[in-house]
Amino acid sequence: MILSEAIRDPVHRLIRLEREDLPLLDGAPVQRLRSISQLGLTDRVYPGARHSRFEHALGTLEVATMLLEEMRARLGLDALLGPLGLPESEDNWDQLVRMARLVALLHDIGHAPFSHVSEGLLPSGGHEQMTLALLEHPAVADHLRQRGDAICDAVMRILDPTDLDLPPHLRFVRSLVCGRFGADRMDYLLRDSHCLGVQYGCFDLPRILHTLTPVETTDGVRLGIERGGVLAAEGLQWARFSMFTQVYFHHTRRILDRHLINFLRVVIPEGRYPQQPEEYLHWDDHRVLGLLQQARRDTTAPGHLDACRILDRKQHRAVGDIVEGSDVEDVTRRLTERCKELLLGDPDLDPIIDVVEPPPDLDAGAALPVLLENQQVRSLGEISALVGRLRVKPYGRIYCSRVTQPSG
Known part of the structure; x- marks a missing residue:
């Protein structure tokens, strides 16, 4: 494999490419990612958050390549390919690397405008299902077929989250790119931190590169880490926890998200993005921003108020304290009661309840296999004093069109 471009x-300083990658890179499904912001409306809070899914896709490709190159240099070709059920050969190595690189480049092509913000307006299956549909687009499918039936089939299977019966080498590539300690996660933490100007998402990538390894587990071969990389793995897990609590859950970003969803529901036909891939490709951040600008100028347009709230920074403001609870239902119930009290004092407050439900895998890195010096395998959660103990209770806020002081 020659990475000549x-x-x-x-x-990462340089994203290395094969010359054969360029037509795929220039196709509409990948180029559209230039117009899909990585962090939605976060730039309204952190002005540097202007990076796109395109940059992230390239970064994920480079990190996946670095991971494989480092494992080969450290373990040798036979020790890397053998556990994956692949005979030692340069052809098999090239196939494995190409699979990983293509999965990395294509893993996000199904994202909606402003990324996760409008995920709920996608047809069933979310952006993963739309990614699978876009793999059939000629600009992608033709390129994959040119790379051979084996690679084409492998990429489609790896990117299909419902395919749980993967052979060892495909399961390994999925974990390498999309897993809890995969290239996708490593790149977005470093990239988001860099662009936002924060340190929350930083971790010791060189040490992780030097200690990640294929590990035989009861579930087959999985991406794991050597004992010497535990501290770096803890750092990555803490980085993700910190980015969620300090950036991705930022209260201003969350209310802007709500305004954007309310706007899109009334301006998109039938309140959902089109299911046909060719039509879907025409929806990106630029199109939505154009609709926002039009609606702001026209006081009679659907979504006018939400457009003004987003573009003129007249978003609803948080009222009162954060409410924590044992579960989402408990938080919602308590906030609903508080809304009723607020409306009794001022019926025009237009309250919006926002409940933050931490992602279920926020601390899922505890399952990462750790290869000990005696070749035994333990989970990171068993060894680490940190991982497996990071928790965020469900919590929520009320936002109103204007802030009022509680009576009494």
Whole structure:
């Protein structure tokens, strides 16, 4: 494999490419990612958050390549390919690397405008299902077929989250790119931190590169880490926890998200993005921003108020304290009662309840296999004093069109 082409990148310095990658890179499904912001409306809070899914896809490709190159240099070709059920050969190595690189480049092509913000307006299956549909687009499918039936089939299977019966080498590639300690997660933490100007998402990537390894487990071969990389793995897990609590859950970003969803529900036909891939490709951040601008100028347009709230920074403001609870239902119930009290004092407050439900895998890195010096395998959660103990209770806020002081 000859990585003769390169693109400059602020995080990894260079993104290396095969010349054969360029037509895929220039196709509509991948180019559309230039117009899909990585962090939605976060730039209204952190002005540097202007990076796109395109940059992240390239970064994930480079990290996946670095992971494989480092494992080969450290373990040798036979020790890397053998546990994956692949005979030692340069052809098998090239196939494995190409699979990983293509999965990395294509893993996000199904994202909606402003990324996760409008995920709920996608047809059933979310952005993963739309990604599978876009793999059939000629600009993608033709390229994959040119790479051979084996690679084409492998990429489609790896990116299908419902395919749980993967052979060892495909399961390994999925964990390498999309897993809890995969290239996708590593790149977005470093990239988001760099662009936002925060340190929350930083971790010791070189040490992780040097200690990740294929590990035989009861569930087959999985991406794991050597004992010497435990501290770096803890750092990655803490970085993700910190980014969620300090950035991704930021209260201003969350209310802007709500305004955007309310706007899109009244301006998109039938309140959902089109299911046909060719039509869907025409929806990106630029199109939505254009609709926002039009609605702001026209006081009679559907979504006018939400457009003004987003573009003129007239978003609803948080009222009162954060409410924590044992579960989402408990938080919602308590906030609903508080809303009723507020409306008794001022019926025009237009309260919005926002409940933060931490992602179920926020601390799922505890399952990462750790290869000990005696070749035994333990989970990271068993060894670490940190991982497996990170918790965020469900909590929520009330936002109103204007802030009022409680009476009494």
